Amino acid sequence: MVTAAGPWDSTGQRTAERDRAVALDHTGGADHGHGAEASGTAPGSPRPAPSAGAVLTGLGGTTTPGGVKAAPGTGNLADLLDPLLKDDPALGGHRAAAVVDLTTGKRLYGLDSDAALTPASTTKIATAVAALTAMGPDHRLTTRTALEPDTGELVLVGGGDPTLTAREDDGGTSRTWGSPRASDAERGGEAGSGGGPASLRTLAEKTAAALKKRDVRKVTLSYDTTLYAGPELHPIGVNENLARVTALMADEGRTDDSTSGPAPRVPDPAAAAARTFADLLKQHGITASPPGPSKATGRATTLATVSSPPLSALVERMLTNSDNDLAEALARHTAVATGKRADFAGAGAAVTARLKQLGLPVDGARFHDGSGLDRTDLIAPDLLTALLTEAADPARPQLRAVLTGLPVAHFTGTLAGRYTDGAAGLVRAKTGTLTGVNTLAGTITTPDGHLLGFAFLANGTTDPYTAQATLDRAATALALP
Missing domain, CATH: 3.40.710.10 (DD-peptidase/beta-lactamase superfamily)
Structure with missing residues (x-):
């Protein structure tokens, strides 16, 4: 109450x-x-x-x-x-x-x-x-991968979750999230049983498993940031207090190990996250092309998802x-x-x-x-x-x-x-x-x-x-x- x-x-x-x-x-x-x-x-x-x-x-x-x-x-x-x-x-x-x-x-x-x-x-x-x-308060931000039916293009679709992490652990940030209402499996298998942020590594692992079931070992990788519109750069310009505002990023585009506060940011958080995702796929036996921007079509099949902690x-x-x-x-x-x-x-x-x-x-x-x-x-x-x-x-x-x-x-x-x-x-x-x-x-x-x-x-x-x-x-x- x-x-x-x-x-x-x-x-x-x-x-x-x-x-x-x-x-x-x-x-x-x-x-x-x-x-x-x-x-x-x-x-x-x-x-x-x-x-x-x-x-x-x-x-x-x-x-x-x-x-x-x-x-x-x-x-x-x-x-x-x-x-x-x-x-x-x-x-x-x-x-x-x-x-x-x-x-x-x-x-x-x-x-x-x-x-x-x-x-x-x-x-x-x-x-x-x-x-x-x-x-x-229960709404979650979901990042997913989608496979186009004809071209075999794999699209990493940004869901506007800046807390998505590519770290092996979450830098200790799971301690700040509390316990999830649903199990990790129900949330999409994110790392961190303590209810931490969604994991790009988990998304890569689940995506690779789904591709292998389809006997796919090589993909053309792209990324989709079309959930957001307009300029990505805040009116203050390049600033260590804020990355470019994009629907796809990992660890807020930080170039160091920090989890909050000012920090240098990568110039293109979406492209950086997609490149990291390609490297993670490779660890699971999937070869991906250098990624570029694209948009998932309505005919694409969702292969895997990971979701943020609840909005609250x-x-x-x-x-x-x-x-x-x-x-x-x-x-x-x-x-x-x-x-x-x-x-x-x-x-x-x-x-x-x-x-x-x-x-x-x-x-x-x-x-x-x-x-x-x-x-x-x-x-x-x-x-x-x-x-x-x-x-x-x-x-x-x-x-x-x-x-x-x-x-x-x-x-x-x-x-x-x-x-x-x-x-x-x-x-x-x-x-x-x-x-x-x-x-x-x-x-x-x-x-x-x-x-x-x-x-x-x-x-x-x-x-x-x-x-x-x-x-x-x-x-x-x-x-x-």
């Missing part, structure tokens, strides 16, 4: 605290490669986060019809927050904020809360809500690690699911349409990508807190992953190196950082056990570290007596 304590994986298991305790080598993801968030690691040895049993449940006050308890009285939040959010020069020339009671959606504090500012990576909250409402797990991973590649993929899948063109513009239109359909305040909002790397994105604090309120609604359990995926202060993802004392474990929030932009939006458990949603946006900052510290102090002020 949505009002159970978090965070969870897609099966309802608590994972974030466990992962932080055991995954010393998993550093989480950088936001956009700026500031302290880029390290992703907290000082000292990791330890389990406090069990925040009130993550989605109040512990006092008036009970709402859904069974969640509303905050009785929050005092004068303006006296508490204005000195930090309104008066502190560290937040630059443009700042806006909102705090709401997540059990009722009532705004408890506002500072130009309807002003749309550059949100940076807090955009991913909107992407998550749109994707989950468009496709549902993808959303959690995207938010915790601020995974830009995954964010762009989910925005495009939202476009595909809703009949929009699967390019940057279509994905932005699809996200806007989904939020508008939910009755959320989208006036002034602009979505030009799914990750928040585009500086022309605009979101107001009122919209961010409305998204959090929607995710906390017991009537919308399909949105649970939006809250459970938020980084935990001092323990997981892009908050792992922040809140080294005080509010550790009490603040759970999506970070946002671009040059001159610092944002923070998420949930806070108050001293009396109630849950608040907040969104703090600052544009025009000149010192990212000082601005970040100011936002953290504002969140801490709500969390501590």
Whole structure:
């Protein structure tokens, strides 16, 4: 049930605290490669986060019809927050904020809360809500191989799964996915009984077996990326925070062994994945030609498939690690699911349409990508807190992953190196950082056990570290007596 304590994986298991305790080598993801968030690691040895049993449940006050308890009285939040959010020069020339009671959606504090500012990576909250409402939490992204009946051409068909891996193991990332609802066999035989990402190696093995049954040992290999449309390169250009946005890639096109954060990327992720697939086929006795782009026809026979973890797990991973590649993929899948063109513009239109359909305040909002790397994105604090309120609604359990995926202060993802004392474990929030932009939006458990949603946006900052510290102090002020 949505009002159970978090965070969870897609099966309802608590994972974030466990992962932080055991995954010393998993550093989480950088936001956009700026500031302290880029390290992703907290000082000292990791330890389990406090069990925040009130993550989605109040512990006092008036009970709402859904069974969640509303905050009785929050005092004068303006006296508490204005000195930090309104008066502190560290937040630059443009700042806006909102705090709401997540059990009722009532705004408890506002500072130009309807002003749309550059949100940076807090955009991913909107992407998550749109994707989950468009496709549902159990949706999976499938990569397949197809054999053309006449030519014998083998087509590797990209399913828009940036978490597809070609590694012999998954670099330890299976620990971040939790346990699958279905067995590996039911999911298509992916490696990793812990519910890790789909494996290109498994796809090659299954494809080779299917070809041998047809007495085929040599194929003309091609690859199909037509699920997506439009330019692959993000408007920011070549950048280590994001690969080209294509329907086929392995390990997010990374050229090193990293699993998150900034890293050099291959110039053509789809072609690189297809070449790797050809090498894997060779290991199983199938000789493939050098691959080139193509499109599978409707007459092609599917030989093998592998599928990603469920969308709920993808959303959690995207938010915790601020995974830009995954964010762009989910925005495009939202476009595909809703009949929009699967390019940057279509994905932005699809996200806007989904939020508008939910009755959320989208006036002034602009979505030009799914990750928040585009500086022309605009979101107001009122919209961010409305998204959090929607995710906390017991009537919308399909949105649970939006809250459970938020980084935990001092323990997981892009908050792992922040809140080294005080509010550790009490603040759970999506970070946002671009040059001159610092944002923070998420949930806070108050001293009396109630849950608040907040969104703090600052544009025009000149010192990212000082601005970040100011936002953290504002969140801490709500969390501590």
